[in-house]
Amino acid sequence: SMRIHQAVNFSPDLAKRLAVLVKMEKNVMASMVQVTRGRRDAARQLSYWGEDCDDDISDVTDKLGVLFYEVAELENYLIDRHDQYRVTLKSIRNIEASVQPSREKKQKLLDHIYMLKHKDPESPKLVTMEQELVREEAACLVAEAQLSNTTREKFKQAMTYNLDALHEHAEKLGLITAYGRHLLNLIDDAPVTPGEARPAYDGYETSRQIIMDAEHALSTWIPAHPSVNF
Amino acid sequence: SMRIHQAVNFSPDLAKRLAVLVKMEKNVMASMVQVTRGRRDAARQLSYWGEDCDDDISDVTDKLGVLFYEVAELENYLIDRHDQYRVTLKSIRNIEASVQPSREKKQKLLDHIYMLKHKDPESPKLVTMEQELVREEAACLVAEAQLSNTTREKFKQAMTYNLDALHEHAEKLGLITAYGRHLLNLIDDAPVTPGEARPAYDGYETSRQIIMDAEHALSTWIPAHPSVNF
Secondary structure: OHHHHHHHHHOOHHHHHHHHHHHHHHHHHHHHHHHHHHHHHHHHHHHHHHHOOOHHHHHHHHHHHHHHHHHHHHHHHHHHHHHHHHHHHHHHHHHHHHHHHHHHHHHHHHHHHHHHHHHOOOOOHHHHHHHHHHHHHHHHHHHHHHHHHHHHHHHHHHHHHHHHHHHHHHHHHHHHHHHHHHHHOOOOOOOOOOOOOOOOOOOHHHHHHHHHHHHHHHHOOOOOOOOOOO | OHHHHHHHHHOOHHHHHHHHHHHHHHHHHHHHHHHHHHHHHHHHHHHHHHHOOOHHHHHHHHHHHHHHHHHHHHHHHHHHHHHHHHHHHHHHHHHHHHHHHHHHHHHHHHHHHHHHHHHOOOOOHHHHHHHHHHHHHHHHHHHHHHHHHHHHHHHHHHHHHHHHHHHHHHHHHHHHHHHHHHHHOOOOOOOOOOOOOOOOOOOHHHHHHHHHHHHHHHHOOOOOOOOOOO
């Protein structure tokens, strides 16, 4: 896609691969937004369809619509946290991009000194260039240590955002499906014979309670394990 | 979208709302396919970026790439099962569409008889029309019972496919994130000072075991609760 094309062409080599990954994650998010929208529409349409049906189907589809709308909200929240992961990856890409010039500068100096030693070993410039090289090497050592430390720190931080977000999403989605099943059980699908009336639906109180329980469970959810310290 | 437009214009009234829902669910699936593709690309790119890094990052990103690729596969599987839900909804829409004509026929007859009773109460046609009405009413009673029974049976079946699929997806996604965390712990992010060498990475055996454990956990997963009988 256009985003990836930009990342490939405008990033310093060292940062290219991560720059592409950052753009790819942006594409994943854009697609997730589409899924979220679609799910919301479908959740509304489910209860809109149910309105025309008998009381049991109407009530249960209405409440299931609430739960599926909540799934869409969960996915929306997941998108925000995916962006947190993506933005943290960017901080690694940034330091990669900033380290590259000092590597190149040092390399150029080395090449230059190597060339001069062969062409004009007595040149007075050699001394100053070698002093400059010592300074560049020190700068590079610091840059490499920064790169090494930041890459690990930020990668663990980024991936923890990503994994924690997916973990929370997974657990809350699991909760929602369990409450969805309870709702479904309110529908009596024992067949009726032609002309036979169905027993009146009396699940309104129960279905309301199921939704309240679901919302309570979601709002009081805490990770089953403390997130990894980074 | 174009799909929804078709559903609205070409479905019998009774089946219109569900027809629209069926199309909306198709849109959700199309967007989910985009997410899956994006996730696969990002999983590959994550390990491709890691290749250029030190051993620990390289190994862990490679293994995390495997896990995130697995997340994409899970989503792919979820799409197939979402289609199972969608297709089962279609069977309700089909019976709605087939019941509508008998309703309309009965209504027309009632209107016709009503009109005739006022205009020409002695008309011999009344007797035959009322006999036809009795037949239509019987047919309608059967149709309504079929609609009532099939709607409940198929709706519970459809929603069970949907909820079971989301439940399995949620639990397997949760498993994957837990193994992802174990992998992340293999990265030692204690900072090094410039020029200081990092301890050699010795996590290869562990990371391989984590992936094998993850794959085993996913392949031997069974629902924590028997799915709702329908």
